[in-house]
Amino acid sequence: MPWRKTSDPYRIWLSEIMLQQTRVAQGLPYYHRFVDKFRDVKALAQADDDEVMKLWEGLGYYSRARNMLATARFVHGELNGAFPTDYEDIKKLKGVGEYTAAAIASFAFDKAHAVVDGNVQRVLARFLGIETAVNTTAGKKELAEAAQYMLDLEQPATYNQAIMEFGALQCVPRNPGCANCVLNTQCVAYANGQVDSLPHKNRKKYNRERYLHYFLIKQGQEVLVEKRSGPGIWQGLFQFPLVEAAESLTPQQLLNELFANLKVSVQKETALPPHKLSHQTLHIRILEVNISGRHAVKAEEGQQWVRVSELAQLAFPRPLRQYLDQIQLTLPFGT
Ligand code: SF4
Structure with a gap:
């Protein structure tokens, strides 16, 4: 890993933020793109928000990108570009947790x-025979204390890297x-x-089902888009006008919701x-509608018409980007 060969x-920081909830194979190209484009914290702090979101597009969990920018600007603006060196001070940076x-x-x-990721938790739970579920507060605390106890105080960086690698390759x-x-010969689980039952995990029960109905509204060579605001997923990314519901709605219900007074028909419907x-x-459905009459639909607050040729420059959530690539809407209509 390139970020393991540096003490910068x-x-x-950049690599750790990018790899939270992301596989290395997926995060690595993003890391390279970011360090090529923004060679230091000053360059990132001075970047345009939309440019950063565009570069992050597809990596998911976009709050990480927003926190990353806020932290870069804080370090550059308030700390003269120098990262804090103390653990407690580092933890105060936005988007930076214990790990x-x-x-x-x-x-x-x-x-x-001690650095405690999933690999370290697994090694320690097995080696020490810790049976408390790792996804509970008590389990996390117990494993964090065990990790700190086991840490080699003379060579913490080497030890941390070694146990993470040991979990990734051996255990x-x-x-x-x-x-x-x-x-x-010392492993309790063995x-x-x-070995097969540790580490224990409590089953997650909660799973929320959401139904997102997007409208791809074309007028001439333009498409209506809006930026997601407010807390929650995909904040700051672009999307098409959205109707969210607790259940799947029929096209007619959706048309009534958005275009009560307009003559509109659904040209194509796609369930992703x-x-x-x-x-x-x-559960995402995209309804393509064509509206006759130039600007029969007015852009509401937060919405804008953009030319089809400009869609490629905007950062969309991954499912919408894949959909756009699939239907090649980045090309002008009719080509
Ligand atoms: S003996 Fe098996 S379970 Fe124990 S530390 Fe080694 S690889 Fe992991």
């Missing part, structure tokens, strides 16, 4: 803070290499036949595959 807090603060403190400044979730593991996030499933 900017690059370590990321420990990673920056340890990897950039060699401070004695993997399924079929770990116990037979040739250097720790197998001795007790608990369910989009699963950590606590919710999004």
Whole structure:
């Protein structure tokens, strides 16, 4: 990993923010694009919001990008461009939690803070035989304390990297290499036949179902878009006019909702595959409508007409971007 070969807090911070809830293979190209474009915290702090959101497009969990920008501007503007070196001060930065603060403190400044990610939790739960569920507050606390206790205070950065790598390569979730593991004579889970059952996890019960109905409204060579505001997913990204409901609505119900006084017909309707996030499933349908009469539909507050050729420059949530690519709406109509 390129960010493991550096002690530059900017690059370590950037990579950790990008890899939260993201697989390395998916995050790596984004990391390279960001450090190529914004070589240091000053460059990122001075970037345009829309440019950053566009570069982040597809990586998901967009609040990370907004927090990242806020932190870059804080570090550049208030701290003269120097990241704090103390764990508690690092943790106060927007979007930085315990894990990321420990990673920056340890990897950039060699401070004695244990980094506890999923790999470390798995190794410690097995090696020490910890049975408290790792996705509970009590389990997280117990494992964080165990991690801090086990930390090599002389070489915290090396130790942290080693145990993370050990979890990623040796003590993997399924079929770990116990037979040739250097720790197998001391490993509690191995001795007790608990390797497959540890770490314990409580089943998540809550899953919210959301029904998002988007209207792709074309007039001439223009499409109506709006920027998502307010808290929640995809804030700051562009989307088409939306009707959200607790259930799937029929095209007629939707047309009545948005175009009560206009003659509008649905030209095409597309249901996207369910989009699963950590606590919710999004059921997305896109209804393409053509409206005759130039500007029969007025852009409401927060909405704007954009030329089809400009859509490629705007940051859309991943499902909408995939849809646009699929129907090639980045090309002018009729080509
Ligand atoms: S013996 Fe198996 S479960 Fe225990 S630390 Fe090694 S790989 Fe992990």
